[in-house]
Amino acid sequence: MSAAPALLDVRGLHAGYGAVEVLRGIDLQVGEGEAVALLGSNGAGKSTLNNVMSGLYAPWAGQVGFDGADITGAHYRDVVKAGLIQVPEGRRIFPNLTVMENLELGAFTRARERRAANIDKAFELFPRLRERSRQLAGTLSGGEQQMLAIGRGLMAQPRLLILDEPSLGLSPLLVEELFTLIRRLRDGGLAVLLVEQNVGQSLEVVDRAYVMENGAIRFAGLPSQLLGTDALRRAYLGM
Structure with a gap:
């Protein structure tokens, strides 16, 4: 029996800015309901990869497949409509709008008819937002x-949620809460691509991991395999 096709299937992806190549032949897959970590230091190319997959930047070469469709170079609105949602680094909320208005905007392109129910779900996950x-x-x-x-991202009922450096700048207590939430999302059947520098806690909540360095994937496998490899820990993770 053959394995089910990946929900997200990135093959041979190259991209960059001007004449500078940033992504050098990326292969990456995320299965339905799977949590996957993409690890690497600043400048490894992680955010560029996120933005190409999300339709914000056009790739130079390669293919991005999502739910069996080719979305390479698709407009970001079409990527969102398909159910691939990114929560970008730095949060990028609308500071002059209310919490409720920010959440409602999350359902503007996708799942608009379920906006009220999804707001209730967001408030269940994050009671402080209700307050x-x-x-x-x-x-x-x-x-x-x-x-x-994150609540705004969930308003669109994603098939796959990309979280780009979600723990950046948070206190240790809030980081613990965040990773507990990611585990809950995964356990609830949502596919998650967790893009992080927080290696230890990321590997506790994911099914598989990739390590990226200088625009290329240097490791792909199980968290236990990554932690058991001294060379990889030293070279790419600083552990």
């Missing part, structure tokens, strides 16, 4: 803004 629903998003704490960014 602050009429508050301007720019007045929230950093942790609350990250909750809002």
Whole structure:
């Protein structure tokens, strides 16, 4: 019996800016309901890869497949409609809109008819957002803004949620809460691509991991395999 096709299937992806190549032949897959970590230091090319997959940048070569369709170079709105949703690094909420307005915008392109039900789900996941629903998003704490960014992403009922450096700038307690949430999302059947520098906690909540360095994938396998490889820990993870 053959394995089911990957929900996200990236093959031979090359991309860059001007004459500078950033991605050098990336192969990466995420299965239905699977949590996968993409690890690497700053400058490895992780965010560029996210933005190409999300339709924000056009690739030079290669293919991005999603749910059996070729979405290479598709407009980002069409990528969102397909159910591939990115929560970008730095949160990028709308500071002059309320928490509720930010959440409602998350359903603008996809799942608009289920907006009210999905707001209730977001408030169940993040009770603090319910308490602050009429508050301007720019007045929230950093942790609350990250909750809002993830809640806004979930409003679109993603098939795959890309989380780009979600723990960046959070306190240790909030980081613990964040990774507990990621585990809950995975256990609930949502496919997650977790793009992180927080290696230890990422590997505790994912099924597989990739390590990226200088625009190329240097490792792909199980978390236990990665942690058991001294050379990889030293060379790519600083552990």
